[in-house]
Amino acid sequence: KQWYQRRVRGVYCVECYGKIVAEKMSEHKEAICPGRVVGCPNECPQKFPIFSLTDHIEEICQLRKVVCAHCSQVLYVKDLTAHERKCEEFFGVSLALEFVFIFCSVWIFLMYIK
Numbered sequence: 001k002q003w004y005q006r007r008v009r010g011v012y013c014v015e016c017y018g019k020i021v022a023e024k025m026s027e028h029k030e031a032i033c034p035g036r037v038v039g040c041p042n043e044c045p046q047k048f049p050i051f052s053l054t055d056h057i058e059e060i061c062q063l064r065k066v067v068c069a070h071c072s073q074v075l076y077v078k079d080l081t082a083h084e085r086k087c088e089e090f091f092g093v094s095l096a097l098e099f100v101f102i103f104c105s106v107w108i109f110l111m112y113i114k
Contacts, residue, residue: 015049 010019015035034051042063062078070087
């Protein structure tokens with residue numbers, strides 16, 4: 001009975017603070033734990049808990065791909081600012097002016113069809 005109690009006793013995971021059966025701890029840390037540290041699937045050098053993977057991929061990762069508003073080229077976020085400066089020089093319009101133009105055009109069109 002003592003052997004069984006020692007074998008199935010619960011221990012706390014240092015990553016997620018969940019109570020885990022001691023003999024299942026290695027399996028928990030490798031595959032189940034929401035606090036386990038993983039690398040970015042975009043191959044950026046950052047490591048973080050798996051529960052923040054979605055936030056990292058959608059908002060933080062500098063190696064996620066985005067589309068330039070001027071020329072529709074697909075590029076990495078880390079390169080976007082420099083690329084947009086070149087596009088603004090080439091096309092001769094800033095993103096702010098482009099937005100105002102589009103907004104005003106839509107507003108005028110909506111006023112016209114009413």
